[in-house]
Amino acid sequence: MKLHAQALTALIACLGLGCFHHAQARPASSAGFVGMNDTHVVQADADGMLMGDLVDERGAVPERTRVLLDTRQNPGFDYGSKKVRGVNIGGWLVAEPWITPSLFDNTGDNRVIDEYTFGQYASNAEGRLQNHWNSFITEDDFRQIAAAGLNHVRIPIGYWSLVPSQGEPYVRSNQLSHLTNAVRWARNYGIKVIIDLHGAPGSQNGFDNSGQKGSVRWPNSQNNADRAKAAIVVLAKRFSAGEYAGTVTAIELLNEPAGFVGGNIIPYTKQYFIDGYYAAREVFGNAAIMIHDAFQPLSSWNGFMQPPQYQQVLLDTHIYTVFSPAENAMSKSQRLATICGKIDSLKASQPNLYTVVGEWTTATTDCAGELNGRFVGARYDGSYGGDSYYIGDCSKRTGDGSSFSQVYKNYLRDMFETQISVYERASGWIYWTWKTERAADWDYQRGLRGGWITYNLNSRPNAAC
Known part of the structure; x- marks a missing residue:
């Protein structure tokens, strides 16, 4: 039976059958009855024409029918x-000490190093966070973002904002309402939104930006994945509403799982990605689903979550050149060559899953105060400890930007233009981050004001490649 897939809705309504658009079924390699649920799967080509029989041998549409659209x-x-x-709208709904150091310093408590300990030790923790949420990001930021020629924001949020506590001391208040306001502001200015689950139960990477600094306990219990999936469902239900259609274009299932720790974290996270995909897709059929590369080579994701079984899957990769002594010691030419060296892997990844560089920076050092953690120094000036050593003076490399020399501003400009040129060889880029209190080398807003970030994103005369 030849039938355009878009005609199924009317047919289903007529017959009263439980069919679904947009690949909401579990995967199947060909048409036919599959699995224990007796599900009839029919594929459609890129034009929406069915490639298998909609009806069974009795001439009836089976009760459990799924249509897999063979296109992204x-x-x-x-x-x-x-x-x-x-x-990125970093440091807002997931607080980070280096982005808003005053939020942490004003607690007067040195035990407060992340959001977990903020809720645990800070006096009036909820009131302090409410003031931060109300003031750090406003609608005017979205006006400025649109005026800068940007078409996307990526907004991090933690699981603790979305699902009930299981004894964690996080402040769970009205973060979802603040996120909803941000989506409305984005809609007002024609900006697309990727919502990013930045922190997962058990901490997926042990970084303070996961909510809890320390050990990686994410893959130690199925309960952690189940709670993260529940958080994704909360987001999918909220932003599948018609008023947000076409504004929230993607949900990222998890930021930066630490694949480098080994053990079971990669298979555990891959299974979570699959389960999270179906959980989100069940209620939000149109959104893209973004997964992070877990700090693994892009090529290691070849063949994972492919169409037609999986639709609208994006791969997020993060590129920084400041988190080792060797990277901090690179010359300008070495750093730009390193970035240009990413072209081949990005281009090769693109046919597998549309690939977005979801975090990157113009910064050339790790000098930004508390970037490596509260009360932790920098590798660039040797104050980090361990194998770090003195490379240079941090005082002219970060701060509010007022001490930046023209030579250094030109370096930051070349970093910006080179990176956007490279990253658009794939599906594009999302800079980290929009604003900070005192880290201008990471700050898009200050970069625009200081002239090392351009408003004309199509003009890149200083790109190295």
């Missing part, structure tokens, strides 16, 4: 043909 659908932004040009 457009969730409100065509990630295959358009380029993502975006910025």
Whole structure:
């Protein structure tokens, strides 16, 4: 039976059958009855024409029918043909000491090093966070982001904001309402939104930006994945509403799982990605689903979560050159060559899953205060400890930008233009981060004001490649 897939809705309504669009079924390699649920799977080609029989041998549409569209659908932004040009709203709904050091310093408690300990030890923790949420990001930020020619924001949020506590001391208040306001502001200015689950139960990487600094306990219990999946469902239900259609274009299932720790974290996280995909897709059929590369080579994700079984899956990779002594010691030419060396892997990844560089920076050192953690020094000036050693003076490399020399500003400019040129060889980029209190080398807003970030994103005369 030849039938265009878009005609199924009317047919289903007529017959009263439980069919679904947009690949909401578990995967199947061909048409036919599969699995214990007796599900009839029919594939459709890129034009929406069915490639198998909709009806069974009795001439009836089986009660449990799924249609898999053999194409990457457009969730409100065509990630295959358009380029993502975006910025992260870091340090807002997931607080980070280096982005807003005053929030942490004003507690007067040196035990407060992340959001977990903020809720545990800070006096009036909820009131302090409410003031931060109300003031750090406002609608005017979205006006400025749109004026800068950007088409996306990526907004991090922690699981503790979305699902009930199991004894953790996090402040769970109205973060979801603040996120909803941000989505409305984005809609007002024509900006697309990727919502990023930045912190998972058990901490997926042990970084303070996961909510809890320390050990990686994420893969130690199925309960952690189940709670993260529940958080994704909360987001999917909220932003599948019609008023957000075409604004929230993607949900990222998890930021930066630490694949480098070994053990079971990669298989555990891959299974979570699959389960999270179906959980989100069940209620939010049009959104793209983003997964992070877990600090593994892009090529290691070849063949994972492919169409037609999986639709609208994006791969997020983060590129920094400041988190080792060797990287801090690189010359300008070495650093730019390192970035240009990413072209081949990005281009090779693109046919597998549309690939977005979801975090990167113009910063050339790790000098930003508390970037490596509260009360932790920098590798660049040797104060980090361990194998770090003195490379140079941090005082002219970060701060509010007022002490930056023109030579250094030109270096930051070349870093910006080179990276956007390289990252648009794939599906584009999302800069980390929009604003900080005193780390201008990481700060998109200050970069615009200081002139090392351009408003004309199509002009890159200083790109190294």
